[in-house]
Amino acid sequence: GEDVEQSLFLSVREGDSSVINCTYTDSSSTYLYWYKQEPGAGLQLLTYIFSNMDMKQDQRLTVLLNKKDKHLSLRIADTQTGDSAIYFCADPSEGNTPLVFGKGTRLSVIA
Amino acid sequence: DTAVSQTPKYLVTQMGNDKSIKCEQNLGHDTMYWYKQDSKKFLKIMFSYNNKELIINETVPNRFSPKSPDKAHLNLHINSLELGDSAVYFCASSSYPRQGYAEAFFGQGTRLTVV
Numbered sequence: 001g002e003d004v005e006q007s008l009f010l011s012v013r014e015g016d017s018s019v020i021n022c023t024y025t026d027s028s029s030t031y032l033y034w035y036k037q038e039p040g041a042g043l044q045l046l047t048y049i050f051s052n053m054d055m056k057q058d059q060r061l062t063v064l065l066n067k068k069d070k071h072l073s074l075r076i077a078d079t080q081t082g083d084s085a086i087y088f089c090a091d092p093s094e095g096n097t098p099l100v101f102g103k104g105t106r107l108s109v110i111a
Numbered sequence: 112d113t114a115v116s117q118t119p120k121y122l123v124t125q126m127g128n129d130k131s132i133k134c135e136q137n138l139g140h141d142t143m144y145w146y147k148q149d150s151k152k153f154l155k156i157m158f159s160y161n162n163k164e165l166i167i168n169e170t171v172p173n174r175f176s177p178k179s180p181d182k183a184h185l186n187l188h189i190n191s192l193e194l195g196d197s198a199v200y201f202c203a204s205s206s207y208p209r210q211g212y213a214e215a216f217f218g219q220g221t222r223l224t225v226v
Contacts, residue, residue, distance in 0.1 A: 029211070030208075030211025030212065031211050031212050031213075033214075037152075041219060041220075042115075042201055042203075042217035042218050042219045042220050043154075043201070043203075043215075043217045044217070045214050045215070045216075048212070048214070051211075086152055088154065090215075092208070092211075092213065098142075098144050098156045098159045098167065098203075098205075098215070099156075099215055100156070101146075101154040101155075103151070103152070103153050104152050104153070104154070106152070
């Protein structure tokens with residue numbers, strides 16, 4: 001089955017850039033997703049990338065996709081304390097649904 | 112308006128009891144899911160329903176039984192609760208993928224504690 005891997009923790013200073021990495025095994029997906037989970041809340045879609053793109057920029061967020069290496073990353077520029085959350089990489093199983101989530105990266109932003 | 116709503120938000124119960132968690136979505140989606148998030152925040156799919164039919168049933172004990180009375184509802188019933196069932200359970204919904212895109216919308220979660 002599909003496997004999605006992420007590092008579990010990342011700590012950055014306010015104002016710095018954060019880079020969260022993810023690797024996946026299923027290469028048939030049309031889209032790959034990043035979800036954000038704030039404390040005590042459900043997951044919310046943060047951004048996504050179409051599989052024929054290698055980069056997508058959305059304000060402070062940059063998603064990079066390396067299909068050859070099956071590597072996805074999320075860069076947050078000018079990281080703020082409000083960005084502290086758990087970030088999940090998600091890949092649809094067998095290119096469809098449901099989403100298979102990585103273990104989540106807990107981002108801590110130090111003021 | 113809440114898109115995906117779960118009740119209750121918190122559930123504390125004793126081992127051996129039977130309990131249900133309810134989920135409703137008002138987004139007009141035809142696919143609904145139950146995910147389990149453990150204490151380490153790992154999120155795993157449990158069940159997936161499409162148009163009231165069970166599509167995916169991962170390796171979940173048969174003490175867990177989902178029920179979908181209609182496309183907008185997917186309830187989760189758990190029999191003979193065990194300590195290891197303690198977790199946060201998330202309901203989610205999505206439309207059928209269009210050109211491969213299907214955003215999943217999540218409820219706020221139900222924190223189940225078995226004592």
